[in-house]
Amino acid sequence: MQEDIIQAEKMKVVSEIAASVAHEVRNPLTSVRGFIQLLSDPALNDRKRREFSSITLEELDRAEAIISDYLSLAKPQIERLEPIVLEDALAKASQILSSYANLQNVEIITDIKLTATVYGSKSKFRQAIINIGKNAIEAMPRGGMLTLTYTVNMPNQIVTITIADTGIGMNDEQLKRLGSPYYTTKDKGTGLGTMVIFSVIRSMNGKIEVRSKEGEGTTYFITLPLTQQA
Numbered sequence: 001m002q003e004d005i006i007q008a009e010k011m012k013v014v015s016e017i018a019a020s021v022a023h024e025v026r027n028p029l030t031s032v033r034g035f036i037q038l039l040s041d042p043a044l045n046d047r048k049r050r051e052f053s054s055i056t057l058e059e060l061d062r063a064e065a066i067i068s069d070y071l072s073l074a075k076p077q078i079e080r081l082e083p084i085v086l087e088d089a090l091a092k093a094s095q096i097l098s099s100y101a102n103l104q105n106v107e108i109i110t111d112i113k114l115t116a117t118v119y120g121s122k123s124k125f126r127q128a129i130i131n132i133g134k135n136a137i138e139a140m141p142r143g144g145m146l147t148l149t150y151t152v153n154m155p156n157q158i159v160t161i162t163i164a165d166t167g168i169g170m171n172d173e174q175l176k177r178l179g180s181p182y183y184t185t186k187d188k189g190t191g192l193g194t195m196v197i198f199s200v201i202r203s204m205n206g207k208i209e210v211r212s213k214e215g216e217g218t219t220y221f222i223t224l225p226l227t228q229q230a
């Protein structure tokens, strides 16, 4: 009974996000449609044509960014709950982040000595780690270090994943707003990435703590219950 209620709560969070993302993607698509219509006017001068084309591309990039921040949550119907081997999941996530990191002169360090297994949806968990890593990389415009590691606390049967960057950091005000939908400080931000992170970790019965210092960097601490290895 209790379990059912918790499960229903989780689905509610996911479907609320789905509804708001659908809405957010629709806005840029509507504007793209309008500009394509304007572009078909043969009387349009070159300057206007270039301006409208570039707005169209920007709006499409925006729709793409929203979808990619949200990627795996967009298909809750194929969600499968299963044991997640942490070292594999983190390796996969850092592999996906590596080209983006290279582009920004960020070095990714995965420092993992132990094996640990948690329980949840692999794709959602990977999405959460990617969203954290993406923000970390974006916080280091002049390069830096992104470190992924975890420690296991056997007596309490928990694992704490630590994801640290050497980026611009956040002040207390920014830290407080982290995780609220559409909160962004970036020109082309969606403000959806952190919301997805929090909702995924919550759905895995985990906790997130974020510590940050302006000019020094940010560290995410994610605590999750361990799963007995099968």
Ligand code: ADP
Pocket: 131, 135, 136, 139, 165, 167, 168, 169, 170, 174, 178, 179, 183, 184, 185, 186, 188, 189, 190, 191, 192, 193, 194, 195, 218
């Ligand atoms: P977006 O990345 O599209 O702005 P997010 O929800 O992913 O949206 O992040 C919200 C905001 O939180 C960012 O705009 C940024 O200001 C702040 N933020 C998140 N992670 C970090 C980080 N590692 N370092 C500095 N600021 C961060």
Ligand code: MG
Pocket: 069, 131, 134, 135, 193, 194
């Ligand atoms: Mg982000």
